Amino acid sequence: MSSSRLIAVxxxxxxxxALGAGGxxxxxxxxxxxxxxxxxxxxxxxxxxxxxxxxxxxxxxxxRGPNKVSLEKCDIGLGPGVLKGAYAQMPRFFADANxxxxxxxxxxxxxxALQGFDRAAVVKSPFSGAGQRQTDIEAITxxxxxxxxxxxxxxPQSNAHERDSFERGKKLFYMRAGPYDFACSxxxxxxxxxIRLQDLPNFEKAPPAQKAFATWPAYRVSQGALRxxxxxxxxxxxxxxxxEPVFVSQGTIDLITFLGVKASGxxxxxxxxxx
Amino acid sequence: MKTKLLATAATVxxxxxxxxxxxxxxxxxxxIKSSFRDRGQAKVDRxxxxxxxxxCTETANDPPKDVRxxxxxxxxxxxxxxxxxxxxxxxxxxERIAQTGVGLQWSDQAGSASGGNCYACHELSKAEIxxxxxxxxxNNYGKLRGYSEEIKKYTWGKIWxxxxxxxxxxxxxxxDAGILTEAQIRDVMALLLDPASPVNK
Numbered sequence: 001m002s003s004s005r006l007i008a009v010x011x012x013x014x015x016x017x018a019l020g021a022g023g024x025x026x027x028x029x030x031x032x033x034x035x036x037x038x039x040x041x042x043x044x045x046x047x048x049x050x051x052x053x054x055x056x057x058x059x060x061x062x063x064r065g066p067n068k069v070s071l072e073k074c075d076i077g078l079g080p081g082v083l084k085g086a087y088a089q090m091p092r093f094f095a096d097a098n099x100x101x102x103x104x105x106x107x108x109x110x111x112x113a114l115q116g117f118d119r120a121a122v123v124k125s126p127f128s129g130a131g132q133r134q135t136d137i138e139a140i141t142x143x144x145x146x147x148x149x150x151x152x153x154x155x156p157q158s159n160a161h162e163r164d165s166f167e168r169g170k171k172l173f174y175m176r177a178g179p180y181d182f183a184c185s186x187x188x189x190x191x192x193x194x195i196r197l198q199d200l201p202n203f204e205k206a207p208p209a210q211k212a213f214a215t216w217p218a219y220r221v222s223q224g225a226l227r228x229x230x231x232x233x234x235x236x237x238x239x240x241x242x243x244e245p246v247f248v249s250q251g252t253i254d255l256i257t258f259l260g261v262k263a264s265g266x267x268x269x270x271x272x273x274x275x
Numbered sequence: 276m277k278t279k280l281l282a283t284a285a286t287v288x289x290x291x292x293x294x295x296x297x298x299x300x301x302x303x304x305x306x307i308k309s310s311f312r313d314r315g316q317a318k319v320d321r322x323x324x325x326x327x328x329x330x331c332t333e334t335a336n337d338p339p340k341d342v343r344x345x346x347x348x349x350x351x352x353x354x355x356x357x358x359x360x361x362x363x364x365x366x367x368x369x370e371r372i373a374q375t376g377v378g379l380q381w382s383d384q385a386g387s388a389s390g391g392n393c394y395a396c397h398e399l400s401k402a403e404i405x406x407x408x409x410x411x412x413x414n415n416y417g418k419l420r421g422y423s424e425e426i427k428k429y430t431w432g433k434i435w436x437x438x439x440x441x442x443x444x445x446x447x448x449x450x451d452a453g454i455l456t457e458a459q460i461r462d463v464m465a466l467l468l469d470p471a472s473p474v475n476k
Contacts, residue, residue, distance in 0.1 A: 160295060167297040172307050174335070176328040178321040179379050179454065180447040183332065187409065195395045195407045237311075241379045243321055244314035251310025 033199060039275070049142055049219040049271035052134050052226045056143030059136050065115030074110035076103060076144070087148040088268045091257045093161040100165040102256045104230045105248035107140055126247045127231045134226055138217075141228045145217055148268040153213060155260030162257065165250075169258030172251055173203070178241040184255070198275075203262050210266025213259055218272040226271060229256055316385035327438055336443035343442050351439035353451045354432045362427040362464055369466030370473070372459050373399055379454065389454050391463055396446070399466065400473035409445060416467040418475045427468055434460055 060071045076086045077094070091102040097109055104126070111117045126137045134142075157163055176183040184203075187193060191208075193200045201212035217228045227235075233252050237245050245252045298306075311319050327346055330338050338346070371390075378389020393399060396409035399416075420426045432439055435450030449455040455463070466472050 163295055164298045168303045168306055171300075171303045174332055175307070175324070176332045177324050178317075179452045181325075181328055181331075181452075182445075182447075186445045190409075193407070193409050195409070196405045197407075238317075238380050238382060241317065241321070243311040243317045243319045244381055246310055246312050249310035251307045254306065 032197060036197065036199070040273070043221060043273045043275075047219055047271065047273040049217070049226050049273065052139050052219070053142040053146045053271065055134070056139035056141065059140050060143055065111065065117045067114065067116035069114055071107075071110055071114065071140070074106070074114060076106050076110075083144055083147040085148050085151040087145045087270075088151040088153050089156060091162075091165060091253050091260060092156050093159055093165075099250070100161050100253055100257060102229065102248070102253045103144060104137060104141060104228060105253055107137060107144075108248055123247050127227070127234070128225055130223070138226050138228055138231075141217055142226050142271050145268070145270045149270065151268050153210065153260060153263050153266045153268060155257060155264055157261060165254045165257040166261050168251070169254035169256070172255050173258055180241045182240045182242075184236065184240070203259055206262070206265060209259065209262040210264075213263030214266045214269045215272035215274070217270055218274045220274055222275055315381035316379065316383070317381035327442060331443035334443075338442060346442045347439055350436045350442065350451075351432065354435045354439060355450060355457070356428065356431060357457060357461065361461065362431060363469055364458060364461030364465045366462070366465040366469045366472035366474075368459075369462035369464070370400065372455065372463055373466055374403070388456075388459070391449060391455055391459070393463070393466075401476075402473060413467060414474060416474055417470060417472070422468055422470060427464065430464060430467060431460065434463060 063070050073080045075081075075094075075096075076083065077089055077092045078084075078086045087103050090106070091100050093100050094106065094109070096113075099105075101109065108119065108122050111122050112119045122137075126135055128134050128138060157166060173184045174189070176186070183189075187195065187200045188203050191202050191205065193202070201208035203209045203212070216232050217226055219226045230247055230252060233255060234245055234247075237243075308319065308322055311322060313319055324332065327350070330342060330346065334342075373391050373393035375390025376392035376395060377383050377387070378392075383389075393413070394403055394406045396407045398406040398408075398412040398414050401414060416430075417426075429440075433446075434455075436448045437444040437446040438448065438451075447454055449463075450457070450460055466474055469475070
C-alpha cells in the first residue's frame with residue numbers, strides 16, 4: 001500500500017466524519033460514534049503496521065548484539081521461542097527475573113540477557129519521534145503482538161506476584177494527583193465519555209476494556225507511526241499533567257496488568273489502526 | 276520485604292488454603308513513585324497528593340458529608356475574586372482559551388500561557404461541534420441562568436476552584452492551581468456570561 005493512497009483514504013474518511021458529524025451531533029451522539037466507527041473501518045483496509053511487523057520479524061530472527069544470537073530463544077511466558085498467543089497472556093510473572101513483566105519489559109530483558117545489549121542503551125529511546133524510523137522495540141512488539149491476533153486475552157492472576165501487580169495497578173488507576181487533579185479513572189472510569197469526539201473506554205466494564213486492550217499496539221494515522229501500550233500510557237500521563245512514567249517501570253507494568261485483567265476474555269486484534 | 280517474600284512463598288506453597296494479603300499502601304506508593312521521573316516542568320513531586328486528592332481517591336470521589344462540607348468550605352476560601360469588581364473580559368479571547376489544551380505538560384514550555392481546554396469536556400458555542408461530554412453542556416450558559424451578579428460570582432468561584440461546590444469534581448482548579456491567569460478567567464467568564472457571546476446566541 002502506497003503512503004499517498006493511505007493518506008487519501010484517511011482524508012476522505014476524515015472528511016466524511018466531519019461532514020457526517022455536523023448534522024449528527026445535533027441529533028444524537030450515537031450517530032457521531034457510528035460515523036467514527038465507519039472511519040475506523042475504512043482505515044482497516046490498509047494497515048501500515050504490517051510493514052513494521054515485517055521488520056520486527058527480521059529483527060527477532062537475526063543474530064544481534066554482543067552475543068550474536070537471535071531472540072528466538074526468548075521466553076515470553078509460554079516457553080522459549082513460543083510466540084503464538086503469548087502477548088495475550090501478559091503481563092505475567094517471570095521467575096528468572098523475579099518480576100511481573102509486560103511484553104516490552106520482557107523484550108528488554110531478553111535483549112539484555114540473551115543478546116548482551118546494554119540495558120541503559122536499550123531503554124533510552126523506546127519510542128520513535130516524528131518522522132523517524134520505528135524503533136527496534138516498536139517493530140519487534142508489532143511482530144509479536146500479531147502472533148496473538150484472534151486469541152483470548154487472559155492476563156494471569158495465578159500467584160501473589162501477579163495479584164500484587166494488579167492491586168498496585170488498581171491503586172495507580174484511581175490515584176488523583178498533579179496540578180489538574182486527574183486520575184486515569186477521571187476519563188476511563190465512566191461509561192460513554194468523550195474528550196472532544198474521541199470516545200474514552202471505561203475500564204471498569206469488560207466490553208470497553210476488552211476493545212481498548214485488544215487494539216494496542218496500534219498504527220496511529222495522525223502520527224504516521226506504530227505505537228505500543230507503553231507509549232499509550234506515556235502519552236496519557238503527559239496529558240494527565242503527571243511526571244513522565246519510566247519506560248517499563250514496575251508502575252507501568254502494574255497498570256497494564258490492571259487493564260489486562262479487566263479486559264480478560266476479549267479477543268486480541270492488534271496491531272490495530274486508529275485515527 | 277524479606278518477611279513479605281517469605282509470606283509470598285508460603286502463600287504460593289499452600290495456595291489451596293492460603294489467604295492473600297494485598298501490598299500495603301506504603302509499598303504500593305513506593306513502587307508508584309519510583310516509576311516516574313522529572314521531565315521538563317512535570318516533576319515527580321506532583322505525585323504527592325493534596326488532602327482533597329487523597330480523600331477523593333480513597334472514597335471513590337464520594338467522601339462523607341461532614342468531610343465534604345469541611346473541604347468545600349476550605350476550597351471556597353481559596354477563591355480570589357477580581358479586586359476591581361470587573362467580571363467579564365473579551366469573549367473572543369475566551370473562545371480561544373476554551374479551544375486550547377496546552378499547559379503544564381512536560382511538553383509545554385514552563386511559564387507559557389495555558390489554555391482552558393473547555394471544549395474537551397463541555398459543549399459551549401453551537402458552532403463548535405467537536406466537544407466532549409465529561410462535563411455538562413454550557414451552551415446558553417448565561418441565557419439560561421441570567422446575567423446577575425450572583426451568577427457571575429458563583430461562576431468565577433467555580434472556575435477558580437471547582438472543589439468549593441463539588442469537592443471531588445473532575446474539573447481542574449483553573450485559578451487555584453495557577454492554570455489560567457485572572458485576565459484569562461475574565462475572558463472565559465465573558466464567553467459564558469456576555470449576552471453577545473456565541474454561547475448565548
